[in-house]
Amino acid sequence: PTYSWRGSSGANAYEFQYASSSDFSTIDYSSGILTSLNHRPPTQDPGTVYWRVLARDAAGNWSSGSTPRTITINLPVPAAPALADPVNNLYTNLTPMLSWNAVDYGDTYEVQLSSNTAFTALLPVSDPTPSDLSFNPDPLPEGRFYWRARAVNASMSAGPWSGYRSFVVDTTAPPDPALYLPANAAAVLGTPTYSWRGSSGANAYEFQYASSNDFSTIDYSSGILASLSHRPPTMDPGIYYWRVLARDAAGNWSSGSTPRAIT
DSSP states (O other): OOEEOOOOTTEEEEEEEEESSTTOSSEEEEOOSBSSSEEOOSOOOSEEEEEEEEEEETTOOBOOOOOOEEEEEOOOOOOOOOEEESOTTEEESSOOOEEEOOOTTOOEEEEEEESSTTOOSEEOOOOOOTTOOEEOOOOOOSEEEEEEEEEEOTTSOBOOOOOOEEEEEOOOOOOOOOEEESOTTBOOSSOOOEEEOOOTTEEEEEEEEESSTTOSSEEEEOOSBSSSEEOOSOOOSSOEEEEEEEEETTOOBOOOOOOEEEO
16 A cells, blocks of 8 residues: 655654554564655565654754554455356266366365356355366356356455356266168169258267178268268168267267168
8 A cells, every 4th residue: 555644743754664563563664764744665465564663853863753553554455367168058978177267365265156147056166276277166056057256365265256157067878869761671773861860959960881780880970960861872782780879069979770781
Protein backbone atom coordinates (compact mmCIF):
# COMPACT_ATOMS: atom_id res chain seq x y z
CA PRO A 1 0.00 0.00 0.00
CA THR A 2 0.81 3.68 0.06
CA TYR A 3 1.43 4.80 3.66
CA SER A 4 0.49 8.33 4.74
CA TRP A 5 0.71 10.55 7.83
CA ARG A 6 -0.16 14.01 9.13
CA GLY A 7 2.40 16.79 8.99
CA SER A 8 4.42 17.47 12.14
CA SER A 9 4.62 21.08 13.38
CA GLY A 10 7.99 22.57 12.46
CA ALA A 11 9.09 19.57 10.42
CA ASN A 12 10.51 19.89 6.92
CA ALA A 13 11.38 16.24 6.24
CA TYR A 14 10.29 12.75 7.18
CA GLU A 15 11.54 9.16 7.14
CA PHE A 16 9.27 6.13 6.73
CA GLN A 17 10.38 2.79 8.22
CA TYR A 18 9.01 -0.71 8.65
CA ALA A 19 10.31 -3.64 10.67
CA SER A 20 9.43 -7.18 11.69
CA SER A 21 9.37 -6.29 15.41
CA SER A 22 7.69 -3.41 17.24
CA ASP A 23 10.95 -2.26 18.89
CA PHE A 24 12.54 -1.63 15.48
CA SER A 25 15.73 -3.30 16.67
CA THR A 26 16.20 -4.30 13.04
CA ILE A 27 14.76 -2.02 10.39
CA ASP A 28 13.71 -3.96 7.32
CA TYR A 29 13.19 -0.88 5.17
CA SER A 30 13.84 2.87 5.35
CA SER A 31 12.66 5.38 2.79
CA GLY A 32 15.47 7.84 3.34
CA ILE A 33 14.58 11.54 3.57
CA LEU A 34 11.14 12.45 2.27
CA THR A 35 9.49 15.82 1.81
CA SER A 36 6.02 14.41 1.16
CA LEU A 37 3.41 13.09 3.59
CA ASN A 38 3.10 9.67 1.97
CA HIS A 39 5.28 6.91 0.61
CA ARG A 40 4.83 3.67 -1.32
CA PRO A 41 7.78 1.34 -0.69
CA PRO A 42 8.97 -1.34 -3.11
CA THR A 43 6.91 -4.56 -3.26
CA GLN A 44 6.57 -6.04 0.21
CA ASP A 45 6.59 -9.77 0.90
CA PRO A 46 3.50 -11.25 2.53
CA GLY A 47 3.52 -11.07 6.32
CA THR A 48 2.91 -8.75 9.28
CA VAL A 49 5.16 -5.71 9.76
CA TYR A 50 5.30 -2.63 11.98
CA TRP A 51 5.63 0.84 10.48
CA ARG A 52 6.37 4.31 11.79
CA VAL A 53 7.45 7.75 10.63
CA LEU A 54 10.15 10.07 12.00
CA ALA A 55 10.07 13.87 11.55
CA ARG A 56 13.04 16.24 11.11
CA ASP A 57 13.12 19.99 11.58
CA ALA A 58 15.24 22.61 9.83
CA ALA A 59 17.98 22.31 12.48
CA GLY A 60 18.40 18.59 11.77
CA ASN A 61 16.68 17.30 14.90
CA TRP A 62 14.87 13.99 14.45
CA SER A 63 11.86 12.82 16.44
CA SER A 64 12.01 9.40 18.10
CA GLY A 65 9.30 8.04 15.79
CA SER A 66 5.53 7.73 15.83
CA THR A 67 3.80 4.98 17.75
CA PRO A 68 4.06 1.99 15.39
CA ARG A 69 1.13 0.50 13.57
CA THR A 70 0.89 -3.07 12.36
CA ILE A 71 -0.11 -4.11 8.88
CA THR A 72 -0.48 -7.53 7.29
CA ILE A 73 0.50 -7.85 3.64
CA ASN A 74 -1.47 -10.54 1.85
CA LEU A 75 -0.77 -12.08 -1.51
CA PRO A 76 -3.01 -11.00 -4.37
CA VAL A 77 -6.03 -13.23 -4.84
CA PRO A 78 -5.42 -15.46 -7.88
CA ALA A 79 -7.54 -15.13 -10.99
CA ALA A 80 -9.79 -17.94 -12.17
CA PRO A 81 -7.79 -20.59 -14.06
CA ALA A 82 -8.61 -21.47 -17.65
CA LEU A 83 -9.74 -25.08 -18.05
CA ALA A 84 -7.59 -27.12 -20.43
CA ASP A 85 -8.79 -30.72 -20.80
CA PRO A 86 -11.09 -32.38 -21.55
CA VAL A 87 -12.89 -30.27 -24.14
CA ASN A 88 -16.38 -29.20 -23.21
CA ASN A 89 -19.18 -31.72 -23.79
CA LEU A 90 -16.80 -34.65 -24.24
CA TYR A 91 -18.40 -38.09 -24.56
CA THR A 92 -16.17 -40.78 -23.11
CA ASN A 93 -16.35 -44.36 -21.86
CA LEU A 94 -13.65 -43.68 -19.24
CA THR A 95 -13.59 -41.10 -16.45
CA PRO A 96 -11.30 -38.39 -17.87
CA MET A 97 -8.31 -36.64 -16.33
CA LEU A 98 -9.18 -33.00 -15.59
CA SER A 99 -6.55 -30.29 -16.16
CA TRP A 100 -6.28 -26.50 -16.15
CA ASN A 101 -3.71 -23.75 -16.71
CA ALA A 102 -1.61 -22.18 -13.97
CA VAL A 103 -2.37 -18.66 -12.74
CA ASP A 104 -0.19 -16.13 -10.95
CA TYR A 105 -0.15 -16.61 -7.16
CA GLY A 106 -1.84 -20.00 -7.50
CA ASP A 107 -0.16 -22.17 -4.87
CA THR A 108 -2.77 -24.93 -4.68
CA TYR A 109 -5.93 -25.66 -6.63
CA GLU A 110 -9.37 -26.97 -5.82
CA VAL A 111 -11.75 -28.87 -8.07
CA GLN A 112 -15.50 -29.36 -7.84
CA LEU A 113 -17.49 -32.10 -9.59
CA SER A 114 -21.25 -31.91 -9.72
CA SER A 115 -24.25 -33.44 -11.41
CA ASN A 116 -25.77 -29.99 -12.00
CA THR A 117 -24.63 -26.58 -13.21
CA ALA A 118 -25.41 -24.89 -9.89
CA PHE A 119 -22.87 -27.16 -8.15
CA THR A 120 -25.36 -27.91 -5.39
CA ALA A 121 -24.98 -31.68 -5.86
CA LEU A 122 -21.25 -32.11 -5.34
CA LEU A 123 -19.45 -35.40 -5.76
CA PRO A 124 -16.69 -36.15 -3.25
CA VAL A 125 -13.20 -35.42 -4.59
CA SER A 126 -9.78 -35.55 -3.01
CA ASP A 127 -7.93 -32.26 -3.23
CA PRO A 128 -5.03 -32.14 -5.67
CA THR A 129 -1.61 -31.73 -4.10
CA PRO A 130 -0.05 -28.23 -4.11
CA SER A 131 0.90 -26.89 -7.54
CA ASP A 132 -0.79 -29.78 -9.38
CA LEU A 133 -2.52 -28.66 -12.56
CA SER A 134 -4.52 -31.85 -13.08
CA PHE A 135 -6.81 -34.15 -11.17
CA ASN A 136 -7.82 -37.75 -11.81
CA PRO A 137 -11.29 -38.40 -10.34
CA ASP A 138 -12.35 -41.79 -9.06
CA PRO A 139 -14.27 -43.80 -11.69
CA LEU A 140 -17.68 -42.25 -12.25
CA PRO A 141 -20.95 -43.95 -13.18
CA GLU A 142 -22.73 -43.21 -16.43
CA GLY A 143 -24.13 -39.69 -16.71
CA ARG A 144 -23.31 -36.05 -17.42
CA PHE A 145 -20.96 -34.29 -14.99
CA TYR A 146 -19.89 -30.68 -14.58
CA TRP A 147 -16.51 -29.53 -13.26
CA ARG A 148 -14.65 -26.32 -12.42
CA ALA A 149 -11.45 -25.26 -10.66
CA ARG A 150 -10.08 -22.37 -8.63
CA ALA A 151 -6.66 -21.31 -7.37
CA VAL A 152 -5.64 -20.70 -3.74
CA ASN A 153 -2.63 -18.53 -2.87
CA ALA A 154 -0.02 -19.21 -0.19
CA SER A 155 -2.05 -17.12 2.26
CA MET A 156 -4.97 -19.55 1.77
CA SER A 157 -7.07 -16.94 -0.04
CA ALA A 158 -9.11 -18.59 -2.80
CA GLY A 159 -9.75 -16.94 -6.12
CA PRO A 160 -13.00 -17.16 -8.09
CA TRP A 161 -14.17 -20.39 -9.66
CA SER A 162 -13.54 -20.88 -13.34
CA GLY A 163 -16.37 -21.30 -15.77
CA TYR A 164 -17.59 -24.88 -15.88
CA ARG A 165 -17.28 -27.60 -18.49
CA SER A 166 -19.21 -30.84 -18.79
CA PHE A 167 -18.48 -34.36 -19.92
CA VAL A 168 -20.61 -37.47 -20.37
CA VAL A 169 -19.53 -40.90 -19.16
CA ASP A 170 -21.15 -43.52 -21.38
CA THR A 171 -20.15 -47.18 -21.20
CA THR A 172 -23.13 -48.63 -23.06
CA ALA A 173 -22.55 -49.66 -26.67
CA PRO A 174 -25.10 -48.68 -29.31
CA PRO A 175 -27.33 -51.41 -30.78
CA ASP A 176 -26.02 -53.38 -33.72
CA PRO A 177 -27.17 -51.97 -37.04
CA ALA A 178 -29.71 -53.91 -39.09
CA LEU A 179 -28.23 -55.15 -42.36
CA TYR A 180 -30.11 -54.05 -45.48
CA LEU A 181 -28.59 -55.13 -48.81
CA PRO A 182 -27.59 -57.58 -50.24
CA ALA A 183 -30.15 -60.00 -48.81
CA ASN A 184 -28.96 -62.99 -46.80
CA ALA A 185 -27.62 -65.84 -48.94
CA ALA A 186 -27.68 -63.63 -52.05
CA ALA A 187 -25.62 -64.63 -55.07
CA VAL A 188 -24.25 -61.65 -57.00
CA LEU A 189 -22.01 -60.94 -59.96
CA GLY A 190 -18.98 -58.92 -59.01
CA THR A 191 -18.41 -56.96 -55.82
CA PRO A 192 -21.63 -55.37 -54.50
CA THR A 193 -22.20 -52.26 -52.42
CA TYR A 194 -23.24 -53.32 -48.91
CA SER A 195 -25.71 -51.19 -46.94
CA TRP A 196 -27.33 -51.16 -43.51
CA ARG A 197 -29.74 -49.21 -41.35
CA GLY A 198 -28.52 -46.56 -38.92
CA SER A 199 -28.04 -47.53 -35.28
CA SER A 200 -29.58 -45.29 -32.61
CA GLY A 201 -26.87 -43.16 -30.99
CA ALA A 202 -24.15 -44.29 -33.41
CA ASN A 203 -21.85 -41.86 -35.18
CA ALA A 204 -19.58 -44.33 -37.01
CA TYR A 205 -19.58 -47.84 -38.44
CA GLU A 206 -17.18 -50.57 -39.48
CA PHE A 207 -17.92 -53.07 -42.27
CA GLN A 208 -16.24 -56.49 -42.14
CA TYR A 209 -16.32 -59.72 -44.11
CA ALA A 210 -14.79 -63.12 -43.33
CA SER A 211 -14.64 -66.65 -44.65
CA SER A 212 -16.30 -68.08 -41.51
CA ASN A 213 -19.36 -66.84 -39.67
CA ASP A 214 -17.53 -66.68 -36.33
CA PHE A 215 -15.19 -64.01 -37.75
CA SER A 216 -12.22 -65.72 -36.10
CA THR A 217 -10.22 -64.36 -39.03
CA ILE A 218 -11.40 -61.15 -40.63
CA ASP A 219 -10.56 -61.03 -44.34
CA TYR A 220 -11.43 -57.36 -44.75
CA SER A 221 -12.27 -54.37 -42.58
CA SER A 222 -13.37 -51.01 -43.92
CA GLY A 223 -12.00 -49.01 -41.04
CA ILE A 224 -14.21 -46.26 -39.58
CA LEU A 225 -17.11 -45.17 -41.82
CA ALA A 226 -19.52 -42.28 -41.46
CA SER A 227 -21.90 -43.56 -44.16
CA LEU A 228 -24.51 -46.35 -44.18
CA SER A 229 -23.01 -48.16 -47.17
CA HIS A 230 -19.66 -49.41 -48.39
CA ARG A 231 -18.24 -51.03 -51.49
CA PRO A 232 -15.03 -52.90 -50.65
CA PRO A 233 -12.23 -53.54 -53.14
CA THR A 234 -12.80 -56.32 -55.67
CA MET A 235 -13.71 -59.56 -53.90
CA ASP A 236 -12.60 -62.98 -55.17
CA PRO A 237 -15.35 -65.45 -56.07
CA GLY A 238 -16.53 -67.53 -53.11
CA ILE A 239 -18.82 -67.56 -50.10
CA TYR A 240 -18.36 -64.86 -47.47
CA TYR A 241 -20.03 -63.63 -44.29
CA TRP A 242 -20.45 -59.93 -43.65
CA ARG A 243 -21.47 -57.82 -40.71
CA VAL A 244 -21.39 -54.21 -39.47
CA LEU A 245 -20.36 -52.78 -36.08
CA ALA A 246 -21.63 -49.45 -34.71
CA ARG A 247 -19.74 -46.93 -32.57
CA ASP A 248 -21.15 -44.10 -30.44
CA ALA A 249 -19.68 -40.71 -29.53
CA ALA A 250 -18.10 -42.12 -26.37
CA GLY A 251 -16.13 -44.72 -28.37
CA ASN A 252 -18.21 -47.77 -27.43
CA TRP A 253 -18.43 -50.41 -30.19
CA SER A 254 -21.30 -52.83 -30.63
CA SER A 255 -20.45 -56.53 -30.88
CA GLY A 256 -21.51 -56.72 -34.53
CA SER A 257 -24.72 -57.43 -36.41
CA THR A 258 -25.88 -60.98 -37.10
CA PRO A 259 -23.81 -61.97 -40.15
CA ARG A 260 -25.28 -62.49 -43.57
CA ALA A 261 -23.86 -64.88 -46.17
CA ILE A 262 -23.12 -63.84 -49.73
CA THR A 263 -21.78 -65.71 -52.73
